Amino acid sequence: MKDSFYVAWKYVSFNRGKTATLVACITLILFLPLSLQLLLNESERQLLSRAVSTPLVVGAKGSALDLVMNSLYFGDEVPELISMEASNQVVDTGMALPIPLYVRFRARGAPIVGTTLDYFDFRGVKVAEGSHLTMLGDCVVGASVAERLGVKPGDSLLSSPENLFDLAGMYPLKMKVAGVLRKSHTSDDLAVFTDLKTAWVIQGLGHGHEDLKKADDPQVILKKGETNIIASPKLYHYTEITGANLDLFHFHGDLSSYPITAVIAVPHDAKAGTILRGRYLSGEEPHQIVRPKEVIDGLLQNIFRIKNVLDAVISLVALAMMLAIVLVFALSLRLRQKEIGTIFKLGCSRLTIARLLAAEIFIIVMVSGALCVGSIFFVHQFANDLVRMLFIR
Numbered sequence: 001m002k003d004s005f006y007v008a009w010k011y012v013s014f015n016r017g018k019t020a021t022l023v024a025c026i027t028l029i030l031f032l033p034l035s036l037q038l039l040l041n042e043s044e045r046q047l048l049s050r051a052v053s054t055p056l057v058v059g060a061k062g063s064a065l066d067l068v069m070n071s072l073y074f075g076d077e078v079p080e081l082i083s084m085e086a087s088n089q090v091v092d093t094g095m096a097l098p099i100p101l102y103v104r105f106r107a108r109g110a111p112i113v114g115t116t117l118d119y120f121d122f123r124g125v126k127v128a129e130g131s132h133l134t135m136l137g138d139c140v141v142g143a144s145v146a147e148r149l150g151v152k153p154g155d156s157l158l159s160s161p162e163n164l165f166d167l168a169g170m171y172p173l174k175m176k177v178a179g180v181l182r183k184s185h186t187s188d189d190l191a192v193f194t195d196l197k198t199a200w201v202i203q204g205l206g207h208g209h210e211d212l213k214k215a216d217d218p219q220v221i222l223k224k225g226e227t228n229i230i231a232s233p234k235l236y237h238y239t240e241i242t243g244a245n246l247d248l249f250h251f252h253g254d255l256s257s258y259p260i261t262a263v264i265a266v267p268h269d270a271k272a273g274t275i276l277r278g279r280y281l282s283g284e285e286p287h288q289i290v291r292p293k294e295v296i297d298g299l300l301q302n303i304f305r306i307k308n309v310l311d312a313v314i315s316l317v318a319l320a321m322m323l324a325i326v327l328v329f330a331l332s333l334r335l336r337q338k339e340i341g342t343i344f345k346l347g348c349s350r351l352t353i354a355r356l357l358a359a360e361i362f363i364i365v366m367v368s369g370a371l372c373v374g375s376i377f378f379v380h381q382f383a384n385d386l387v388r389m390l391f392i393r
Helices: 002-014 015-051 064-073 085-094 116-121 143-149 196-203 272-276 292-335 338-344 350-381 383-392
Strands: 057-062 094-106 110-115 127-130 136-139 155-156 174-181 190-196 206-208 219-223 229-231 250-252 262-267 287-290
Touching: 002 015, 002 350, 015 064, 015 292, 015 350, 015 383, 057 064, 057 085, 057 272, 064 094, 064 262, 064 287, 064 292, 085 094, 085 262, 094 116, 094 196, 094 272, 110 116, 110 136, 110 196, 136 143, 143 174, 174 190, 174 287, 190 196, 196 206, 196 250, 196 287, 262 272, 287 292, 292 338, 292 350, 350 383
Parallel strands: 110 190, 136 174
Antiparallel strands: 057 262, 057 287, 094 110, 094 262, 127 174, 136 190, 155 174, 206 250, 219 229
């Protein structure tokens, strides 16, 4: 048998083109369904694990899927905004802990998540390096963001404008990186976290500028009265919050009317959660409350319906490729009649020829299997990032 493998190896290495084609076809037949199943299993694990750990989400009425994807996975689609009053309403019920979220802006491609310190306790996310949010303008970055951008505590991170062509829009805010979060293998690794007031400063709802009482430039001060001062657009606004100008930052109006995207409601017990959901059933209620697990279950059902179609297509393609491979071997046998005749004349039996052909097929299948295993291992190693890129984000 050793001689058969030697001769077979010499044949497949000499006919590199045909061998490479067969190896590629068999590898794809094995790789595609296995890798697809691996990615779908990983996407199901990621989606469900985060959805199951999040009891309830309150948001504006509309697409429940957009609301959940933005609140749990910080997706690009921003749901209709609600106000902080929605969080205060949850507090007033006394049935759940509200965790407001404002997921709208980005910093160098990473979502900026405005929230409270309760969020980190709820998710169990700890700071691995540096400190937590301590003052207005601070941010903490996820482990993957820190690795991708090369930032560390003490560095700065600039928020990105929503519209590059909006010349009259808000100024980008230069945030101080206070800390780097411990890797959690969740969407938190891919985000930049600030407190809600910092997110409102990014939007322009809060701002800091020079003290108008001390300003005397006539181009800056249009009118100065006893109770109020009117400034011109030339008034300089700070784009970075430091210890020196922190006291000059302020907000106008009632903070309960300021925008957020959602509220994560953590009920004190199952009964409180059921009663809380009942309070949002009224048709006049402007908000909706959803269970992320139910929303993600519906999404997964659609994904697996698509998977069934893909499986059928892949099966048909695999069958066609297998028939093509059989045809290649059959044609190869016809073209090798002289070669086989020479082997007969040398005194070899039909069994010897069968062993040679079997050895060729075995070598091709083994090489294809090795390539498939290597590819599947690669997909498995990067399944977390691939799922975020292909399915979640």
